[in-house]
Amino acid sequence: xxxxxxxxxxxxxxxRAGAEYADARFLDCATESITVRNEQVAALxxxxxxxxxxxxxxxxxxxxxASAELAEPEVEAIAExxxxxxxxxxxxxxxxxxxxxxxxxVDTYRTEFELDPFIVPLDKKLELLFSALKVLRRDPRVRxxxxxxxxxxxxxxxxxxxxxxxxxxxxxxxAGIQATAIQDxxxxxxxxxNSFGGNFAARGYEFVESLKLVENAxxxxxxxxxxxxxxxxxAGKTDLILDSSQLGLQIHESCGHPSELDRALGMEISYAxxxxxxxxxxxxxxxxxxxxxxxxDATLPGSIGSFGYDDxxxxxxxxxxxxxxxxxxxxxxxxxxxxxxxxxxxxxRAASWSHIPLIRMVNINLEPGEEDLSLEDLxxxxxxxxxxxxxxxxxxxxLRLNFQFGCELAWEIKHGKRTRLLKNPLYTGITPQFxxxxxxxxxxKEWKLWGLPNCGKGExxxxxxxxxxxxxxxxxxxxxxxxxx
Amino acid sequence: MIGRERILEGLERLLKxxxxxxxxxxxxxxxxxxxxxxxxxxxxxxxxENMRVYIRAALGKRLGVVTVNTLEEGPLLxxxxxxxxxxxxxxxxxxxxxxxxxxxxxxxxxxxxxxxKFTPKQRAEVVKKVFAEAERLGFExxxxxxxxxxxxxxxxxxxxxxxxxxxGVEISLVPVSQEGMGYAxxxxxxxxxxxxxxxxxRALERCSLNKGQQDIPLGQYDVILExxxxxxxxxxxxxIAFRAQAFIEGTSFLAGKLGERAMGExxxxxxxxxxxxxxxxxxxxxxxPKRKVTLIERGINRGVVFDLMSARQAKAEPTxxxxxxxxxxxxxxxxxxxxxxxxxxxxMVASCxxxxxxxxxxxxxxxLDPKRxxxxxxxxxxxxxxxxxxxxHAVKNLRWTESMxxxxxxxxxxxxxxxxxxxxxxxxxxxxxxxxxEGFTFTGVQEEGAVGQ
Numbered sequence: 001x002x003x004x005x006x007x008x009x010x011x012x013x014x015x016r017a018g019a020e021y022a023d024a025r026f027l028d029c030a031t032e033s034i035t036v037r038n039e040q041v042a043a044l045x046x047x048x049x050x051x052x053x054x055x056x057x058x059x060x061x062x063x064x065x066a067s068a069e070l071a072e073p074e075v076e077a078i079a080e081x082x083x084x085x086x087x088x089x090x091x092x093x094x095x096x097x098x099x100x101x102x103x104x105x106v107d108t109y110r111t112e113f114e115l116d117p118f119i120v121p122l123d124k125k126l127e128l129l130f131s132a133l134k135v136l137r138r139d140p141r142v143r144x145x146x147x148x149x150x151x152x153x154x155x156x157x158x159x160x161x162x163x164x165x166x167x168x169x170x171x172x173x174x175a176g177i178q179a180t181a182i183q184d185x186x187x188x189x190x191x192x193x194n195s196f197g198g199n200f201a202a203r204g205y206e207f208v209e210s211l212k213l214v215e216n217a218x219x220x221x222x223x224x225x226x227x228x229x230x231x232x233x234x235a236g237k238t239d240l241i242l243d244s245s246q247l248g249l250q251i252h253e254s255c256g257h258p259s260e261l262d263r264a265l266g267m268e269i270s271y272a273x274x275x276x277x278x279x280x281x282x283x284x285x286x287x288x289x290x291x292x293x294x295x296x297d298a299t300l301p302g303s304i305g306s307f308g309y310d311d312x313x314x315x316x317x318x319x320x321x322x323x324x325x326x327x328x329x330x331x332x333x334x335x336x337x338x339x340x341x342x343x344x345x346x347x348x349r350a351a352s353w354s355h356i357p358l359i360r361m362v363n364i365n366l367e368p369g370e371e372d373l374s375l376e377d378l379x380x381x382x383x384x385x386x387x388x389x390x391x392x393x394x395x396x397x398x399l400r401l402n403f404q405f406g407c408e409l410a411w412e413i414k415h416g417k418r419t420r421l422l423k424n425p426l427y428t429g430i431t432p433q434f435x436x437x438x439x440x441x442x443x444x445k446e447w448k449l450w451g452l453p454n455c456g457k458g459e460x461x462x463x464x465x466x467x468x469x470x471x472x473x474x475x476x477x478x479x480x481x482x483x484x485x
Numbered sequence: 486m487i488g489r490e491r492i493l494e495g496l497e498r499l500l501k502x503x504x505x506x507x508x509x510x511x512x513x514x515x516x517x518x519x520x521x522x523x524x525x526x527x528x529x530x531x532x533x534e535n536m537r538v539y540i541r542a543a544l545g546k547r548l549g550v551v552t553v554n555t556l557e558e559g560p561l562l563x564x565x566x567x568x569x570x571x572x573x574x575x576x577x578x579x580x581x582x583x584x585x586x587x588x589x590x591x592x593x594x595x596x597x598x599x600x601x602k603f604t605p606k607q608r609a610e611v612v613k614k615v616f617a618e619a620e621r622l623g624f625e626x627x628x629x630x631x632x633x634x635x636x637x638x639x640x641x642x643x644x645x646x647x648x649x650x651x652x653g654v655e656i657s658l659v660p661v662s663q664e665g666m667g668y669a670x671x672x673x674x675x676x677x678x679x680x681x682x683x684x685x686x687r688a689l690e691r692c693s694l695n696k697g698q699q700d701i702p703l704g705q706y707d708v709i710l711e712x713x714x715x716x717x718x719x720x721x722x723x724x725i726a727f728r729a730q731a732f733i734e735g736t737s738f739l740a741g742k743l744g745e746r747a748m749g750e751x752x753x754x755x756x757x758x759x760x761x762x763x764x765x766x767x768x769x770x771x772x773x774p775k776r777k778v779t780l781i782e783r784g785i786n787r788g789v790v791f792d793l794m795s796a797r798q799a800k801a802e803p804t805x806x807x808x809x810x811x812x813x814x815x816x817x818x819x820x821x822x823x824x825x826x827x828x829x830x831x832x833m834v835a836s837c838x839x840x841x842x843x844x845x846x847x848x849x850x851x852x853l854d855p856k857r858x859x860x861x862x863x864x865x866x867x868x869x870x871x872x873x874x875x876x877x878h879a880v881k882n883l884r885w886t887e888s889m890x891x892x893x894x895x896x897x898x899x900x901x902x903x904x905x906x907x908x909x910x911x912x913x914x915x916x917x918x919x920x921x922x923e924g925f926t927f928t929g930v931q932e933e934g935a936v937g938q
Contacts, residue, residue, distance in 0.1 A: 045811035088605035
């Protein structure tokens with residue numbers, strides 16, 4: 001491949017020009033997106049995106065430049081521009097950047113899959129989506145039935161001036177359906193398997209088939225219709241049980257983001273904010289109850305939060321963020337880990353060739369609890385509470401403390417039984433208080449992995465593919481309600 | 486910059502080599518540079534050259550879209566072939582009536598050489614001066630300073646040809662003290678239009694005020710929202726209410742309620758490319774001329790934005806708001822504006838018996854109950870208690886949960902001065918004034934609280 005030689009030469013040139021470190025990434029990405037609405041194909045597109053980016057560390061300051069033009073003179077020009085930018089950065093330097101001593105690897109990594117979605121005929125994909133939508137639309141009150149599929153295929157080459165050379169190939173698939181029922185000014189929505197595009201995995205088309213969209217469509221439709229006449233979620237403090245998917249987003253916003261060390265160090269203050277998990281809290285701060293164990297795990301097979309190596313060439317790892325309720329670990333990079341006296345935890349990821357890597361979530365998973373505890377057992381064990389499922393809205397403050405989530409559906413629980421369906425449920429809380437009130441987590445049989453392909457961070461904004469594993473859990477004395485105003 | 490001739494000639498050449506089907510080609514591309522700083526030091530500094538060519542094939546009423554990021558003929562021809570294959574496998578779209586015909590566009594000025602030529606070194610020198618000013622006050626500064634240069638071109642088999650270059654510059658300054666943060670930002674097409682000293686002064690002043698934050702009881706307060714708060718609210722209104730898809734599907738509060746009152750008489754919201762503060766692209770992603778669209782007029786629901794297909798579906802007039810050909814969201818307002826009033830921020834504060842002055846909103850979400858435009862969010866970068874016409878002290882960041890239909894029915898004053906906010910690039914923006922709203926609902930506070938069990 002010509003580009004490899006050009007990039008290798010550019011890195012050598014940067015070394016000669018005085019850079020202490022440089023790396024280069026070439027990416028070739030294919031995407032297919034399908035959105036069907038009612039009887040129409042609302043959007044169907046294929047995208048091919050190729051390009052390279054060069055990052056250079058010059059006398060302790062960073063520069064980065066990238067281009068889609070795959071030609072040798074352009075590679076040389078972009079390397080020069082990256083160096084020029086690093087020199088400009090140096091004008092304000094206060095503390096020179098120093099990288100850890102992570103070793104350079106020469107290796108390859110590839111997603112395992114059975115069926116390449118890019119060679120599955122389009123007719124077959126559309127037929128699956130339209131079959132599910134046909135079931136959703138059997139009642140005219142379902143005004144909008146929507147189905148989506150998205151597939152990503154990525155080749156990524158990483159080279160560094162330290163001698164790393166890593167080629168990785170990723171394949172990711174996802175799908176979901178959604179019913180929006182409307183009657184008398186009331187709008188209610190149900191989604192499967194998750195809202196905002198469904199679920200995603202680092203697997204082939206077999207993952208889409210395993211979701212059984214058609215088989216679940218009737219239940220989705222009936223729940224959307226039932227919500228039209230449901231009572232609003234009553235306001236007050238009660239015991240709250242969250243389903244696995246909503247808990248995944250709770251982990252994402254209130255544990256994943258605040259444990260990014262760049263955020264904790266203030267590097268994101270001007271955009272999505274900082275973190276209450278400041279460095280002085282490491283190994284001292286009680287984040288949650290003793291049941292709460294949360295791990296970062298980039299090694300999990302089949303997940304869109306997994307990889308062989310991050311975008312600094314650091315090997316994928318598994319390590320605790322919260323252990324028995326104690327905050328014990330950050331997501332780190334080669335630049336930030338030395339501040340804690342450590343090597344990088346391998347969490348530097350870039351959304352494309354045109355972005356710099358930032359500290360990003362991988363798979364951030366809540367460990368399952370009691371081995372045999374099912375969701376139904378947990379409901380049966382709850383005297384007075386609310387069960388909420390599937391995210392509808394989300395908001396959290398700039399330190400990741402005060403959050404408010406809305407869900408698509410809730411059930412009131414009285415004396416261990418689901419008594420009535422509730423619409424527009426919200427719950428709100430403060431992160432450490434909330435996790436401190438966790439008194440039960442279901443077992444491994446209820447544990448599911450949720451792929452989120454749209455985690456936003458950074459300027460210019462980057463969307464990253466991350467995932468969260470969780471089993472349903474119960475939280476005592478949480479403020480719930482419905483939106484008022 | 487590739488330039489008008491090279492882009493159009495390249496696309497025309499491609500169009501001539503394509504088979505008999507109808508085609509639409511859209512080119513977007515350019516260079517984006519961004520300098521990011523934290524603790525008065527540049528920590529991220531990037532420059533990206535990229536492009537995207539959208540090829541949409543139409544076989545009768547069947548459409549297929551393929552995008553690539555190259556202008557090389559081989560990959561473009563291959564992409565066009567794929568677009569035809571995708572179209573062949575799709576059901577007919579009954580609302581597609583062919584690509585638009587050539588049109589005349591009202592000229593707008595969106596490109597400025599000074600912005601295009603601004604260098605990484607110049608950006609570093611600008612922020613270095615701000616860092617020095619902040620240091621005198623004991624503050625450190627975070628933020629981002631970006632410049633972009635781009636081009637958009639649309640061609641189709643009917644002979645339509647549209648081209649526009651554009652530049653953008655955006656700066657945000659977040660001074661950070663031991664006790665709190667301040668904020669100010671600015672966006673323009675022309676770097677010379679931005680008064681960087683004024684932006685810095687505003688940010689530093691706000692940071693100086695934002696100290697000793699106190700608790701206040703939750704509940705309803707009169708609020709004075711700075712323009713940035715409104716820009717965020719309008720961004721969400723675009724998504725849940727003012728776009729064709731939400732209107733057609735019935736989830737927008739305007740659906741079935743055109744001509745009815747939704748807000749107070751002093752609220753007018755519209756989409757326009759010709760404003761004194763900024764200008765937008767004169768055509769949409771299909772090359773249709775952009776029309777001014779009144780969305781809310783004196784509180785009455787007037788309309789939403791459409792492209793050709795959604796207008797046909799809704800039996801409405803197209804407005805020239807087509808999005809990128811692969812967008813699942815459909816047409817959106819790109820240049821949303823709220824009409825100015827006759828007040829000022831200072832007059833609003835002076836007239837306030839008891840209320841809160843809010844610098845910015847953070848992390849809004851408008852999916853709570855779109856029919857009532859229910860939203861939640863936090864305050865950020867300085868929230869202040871105002872009593873008897875004076876700022877008394879800073880308060881902690883607060884969560885609010887409110888129907889924006891209710892809030893916009895209770896607006897007591899709107900400022901004469903409006904500010905421009907980028908919607909993620911040089912083409913999309915919001916122009917918003919400051920507003921005084923009576924009885925805004927605050928439902929939570931930012932606090933660490935008691936440590937967990």
